[in-house]
Amino acid sequence: MTDDHILAVGVDVGGTKLLGAAVDATGVIRERTRVTTPVGDPDGLVATIAGIAGELGPDLPLGVGVAGIVSPDDTVRYGPNLDIRDLPLGDRLRAELGTTVTVRNDATVALYGELRAGAGRGSEHVVMLTVGTGVGGAVFTHGTLVEGRNGMGGELGHIPIVDGGRRCPCGNRGCLEAYASGTAIEERARERLRDEDGSSALRDVATDALDGKAVTLAALDGDAFAHEVLREAGYYLGVGMVGLVNVFDPELVLVGGGAAATAAPILLPAALEVLGDRLLGIGHRPLPTVVAAELGDDAGVIGAALLADDAAGAT
Amino acid sequence: MTDDHILAVGVDVGGTKLLGAAVDATGVIRERTRVTTPVGDPDGLVATIAGIAGELGPDLPLGVGVAGIVSPDDTVRYGPNLDIRDLPLGDRLRAELGTTVTVRNDATVALYGELRAGAGRGSEHVVMLTVGTGVGGAVFTHGTLVEGRNGMGGELGHIPIVDGGRRCPCGNRGCLEAYASGTAIEERARERLRDEDGSSALRDVATDALDGKAVTLAALDGDAFAHEVLREAGYYLGVGMVGLVNVFDPELVLVGGGAAATAAPILLPAALEVLGDRLLGIGHRPLPTVVAAELGDDAGVIGAALLADDAAGAT
Numbered sequence: 001m002t003d004d005h006i007l008a009v010g011v012d013v014g015g016t017k018l019l020g021a022a023v024d025a026t027g028v029i030r031e032r033t034r035v036t037t038p039v040g041d042p043d044g045l046v047a048t049i050a051g052i053a054g055e056l057g058p059d060l061p062l063g064v065g066v067a068g069i070v071s072p073d074d075t076v077r078y079g080p081n082l083d084i085r086d087l088p089l090g091d092r093l094r095a096e097l098g099t100t101v102t103v104r105n106d107a108t109v110a111l112y113g114e115l116r117a118g119a120g121r122g123s124e125h126v127v128m129l130t131v132g133t134g135v136g137g138a139v140f141t142h143g144t145l146v147e148g149r150n151g152m153g154g155e156l157g158h159i160p161i162v163d164g165g166r167r168c169p170c171g172n173r174g175c176l177e178a179y180a181s182g183t184a185i186e187e188r189a190r191e192r193l194r195d196e197d198g199s200s201a202l203r204d205v206a207t208d209a210l211d212g213k214a215v216t217l218a219a220l221d222g223d224a225f226a227h228e229v230l231r232e233a234g235y236y237l238g239v240g241m242v243g244l245v246n247v248f249d250p251e252l253v254l255v256g257g258g259a260a261a262t263a264a265p266i267l268l269p270a271a272l273e274v275l276g277d278r279l280l281g282i283g284h285r286p287l288p289t290v291v292a293a294e295l296g297d298d299a300g301v302i303g304a305a306l307l308a309d310d311a312a313g314a315t
Numbered sequence: 316m317t318d319d320h321i322l323a324v325g326v327d328v329g330g331t332k333l334l335g336a337a338v339d340a341t342g343v344i345r346e347r348t349r350v351t352t353p354v355g356d357p358d359g360l361v362a363t364i365a366g367i368a369g370e371l372g373p374d375l376p377l378g379v380g381v382a383g384i385v386s387p388d389d390t391v392r393y394g395p396n397l398d399i400r401d402l403p404l405g406d407r408l409r410a411e412l413g414t415t416v417t418v419r420n421d422a423t424v425a426l427y428g429e430l431r432a433g434a435g436r437g438s439e440h441v442v443m444l445t446v447g448t449g450v451g452g453a454v455f456t457h458g459t460l461v462e463g464r465n466g467m468g469g470e471l472g473h474i475p476i477v478d479g480g481r482r483c484p485c486g487n488r489g490c491l492e493a494y495a496s497g498t499a500i501e502e503r504a505r506e507r508l509r510d511e512d513g514s515s516a517l518r519d520v521a522t523d524a525l526d527g528k529a530v531t532l533a534a535l536d537g538d539a540f541a542h543e544v545l546r547e548a549g550y551y552l553g554v555g556m557v558g559l560v561n562v563f564d565p566e567l568v569l570v571g572g573g574a575a576a577t578a579a580p581i582l583l584p585a586a587l588e589v590l591g592d593r594l595l596g597i598g599h600r601p602l603p604t605v606v607a608a609e610l611g612d613d614a615g616v617i618g619a620a621l622l623a624d625d626a627a628g629a630t
Contacts, residue, residue: 069596078599125464139562141468144457148564149440150600153456158595159558163477163551172557172593236478242487243474243558247454249463278487280473281384284393285465 006030008312009057010305011049012065012106012297013037015081019297020052022060023305027117029298031056040083049089050096061100061312062093063304065109071151074103100312106300107154108145110293111138113303114254118294125250128293129156129237130257131267134169135177141248157181161239179236182212182259189215189229200225216263230263234270241271242278245288256293264292321345323627324372325620326364327380327421327612328352330396334612335367337375338620342432344613346371355398364404365411376415377408378623380424380615386466389418415627421615422469423460425608426453428618429569433609440565443608444471444552445572446582449484450492456563472496476554494551497527497574504530504544515540531578545578549585556586557593560603571608579607 004024012019014037022031033052038044053062066089068079074090076082093101104112111128114120120128124143130136137156139146146153157177158170165174166184178184189202189210201223205214218226241253255264255271272290276282295302319339327334329352337346348367353359368377381404383394389405391397408416419427426443429435435443439458445451452471454461461468472492473485480489481499493499504517504525516538520529533541556568570579570586587605591597610617 069599078596141456141461141463142459144459146456146563148456149566149603150564152596152600153562153564155561155564155595158561159474160476160554160593161478163480163554165478170595239475239478244562246470246473247468247559247562248461249465249468249470251464278475280470280485281393281467284384285467288464 004028004030006057006060008061008063008305008309009053010063010065010109010301010303010308011052012109012300012304013045013049013082014067014106015039018048019301020056021298021301021305022056023302027113027302027306029302032301037082042084042087045082045084045087046089046092046096050093053093053097053099059099061102061308062097063109063306063308064089064093064101064103065106065300065304066103067106069152070103070105072147074101076103100308102304102308102311104304104307105138105151105154107136107138108147109303109307110256110299111140111254111303112145112307113295113299113301114256114293115140116306117302118299119254119291120252123252125248126252126254127156127241127244127248127250128254128256129240131180131182131237131255131259131263132257133182135181136257139248141250156240156244159240159243161236161243176236176240180233180240185212185215185229185233186210188232189226192225192229198225202226212259213262216259219266220262227266230266231270234267235274237267238271238274241275241290245275246280249285250288253288253290254293255290256299260292261296268292319343319345321372321375323376323378323620323624324368325378325380325424325616325618325623326367327424327615327619328360328364328397329382329421330354333363334616335371336613336616336620337371338617342428342617342621344617347616352397357399357402360397360399360402361404361407361411365408368408368412368414374414376417376623376627377412378424378619378621379404379408379416379418380421380619381418382421384465384467385418385420387462389416391418415623417619417623417626419619419622420453420466420469422451422453423462424618424622425571425614426455426569426618427460427622428610428614429571429608430455431621432617433614434569434606435567438567440563441567441569442471442556442559442563442565443569443571444555446495446497446552446570446574446578447572448497450496451572454563456565471555471559474555474558476551476558491551491555495548495555500527500530500544500548501525503547504541507540507544513540517541527574528577531574534581535577542581545581546585549582550589552582553586553589556590556605560590561595564600565603568603568605569608570605571614575607576611583607
């Protein structure tokens, strides 16, 4: 078997798009497809994934990452953006395809992709935070993915960092997500544009175009106001990292998600500054490396495929 | 070999006292000793531990738990309360005794004791918080103790929960320890006695006798003011648990340390209330069980001995 042999098929089910890929032994995508996610349609979701598996790699192991709570028996307990509850996705796909099927949370498969084929190669202890519309995450410690008893481990966006603070979409106050997500960056920019004077290119952006990405682009273009808004999010990302590094003592912290590719040059130094100031025992330990993830949107399909290949090898 | 055969010797090195015990295969202590910890005296510490090992179980594996940062090579990097830095305790003891020696952080060995012989028996995912002078902790996930790259994992007391909040002994603001430790309970009681009117039995306690224990005893005795102070600490303990349970998704949260035996009936219900309100996906997962640890001050020596026995069996 050569390294460019296709090992497995990976599928990444997001709230809007569904990616599929045929992945080789080096974690490289050999063929890919992208469709709109069937939302609120469990049968359609099963049929779509089965169709992609049949097209890209019939008879190969199939790995699926899903934006939602996935229990260890490959059942999607709750996918809020997919409008799905208690779908035994693994069993349904196995019955349909007759192959090994592994279903996991989307952040978990993305971390696994980075571990095997991206920025996490060779690391044994890695915390990954994904900054996009929300803040997600996953953890690999002592060579094991932290999934927990019900498959709900790694919900790093909902660590309370400012008890009683800003409202989070989850309904609580003060979660990391309420301070460091793309949505939070957008909200803070709007608040500060309203409450503060100062000039900013963001004042010329149409109201409905003002989002986290617009703030990032302005900041990278030298806008001091936008830069400050982004540094504030990076500061809170750092506060979250202080807790997580105190808990896991990893050698590597990865920042992935939509923001990683673009906002990392501003977010990461701000976060590192907090980590360097506040980590426990800072004189007696090395700081972990903090870098952007490498695989972008491909991390999920690559990780899902490689996890499925592992599972097939283990049986 | 019967179950009452002595397996190993455990030693627990605290900032004031040093406990030693001969432990059998069921995790029961068959013989014990207790001396004052030699502080700022590395040679004295090595000699004291070697003496205890020689007395309780010459030729048996020796496990040592130390209040401080212990690296995976059994070196005490930093023990602030012991005034020790970079002491290769494992190597020194192995040279002296010729037996298997395992050195770990004190919270790690205490959790291991609870896992094998206490409240954690049979669990695969456990978060333990120890509430004493400070707040410590340790984590067992997917059957592995979370020690991290440098042996500094599990520093649960220094997760930021109120960024910019109360000052913590570690120098930062807003750590869990600054809100839920015995010291924090004492400080809050003093502040509220000063700032609020209301009657309380604590007003009759001599100033230098007013500590976390006095608050707990008054609360258990029905003092409403003291009860409220303790519930506040329990609330923040719960805020910390929300983050930790979102991260690890454990089936069990243990509360140990000096407070566990006495304050648990007030701290734990307050913490559970927060957990039940704020845990992510609360309708789609069971709440973890939250209980007091069982072994008290013995957890460390028992866990250290059983870890050393495991290490001896593995070689």
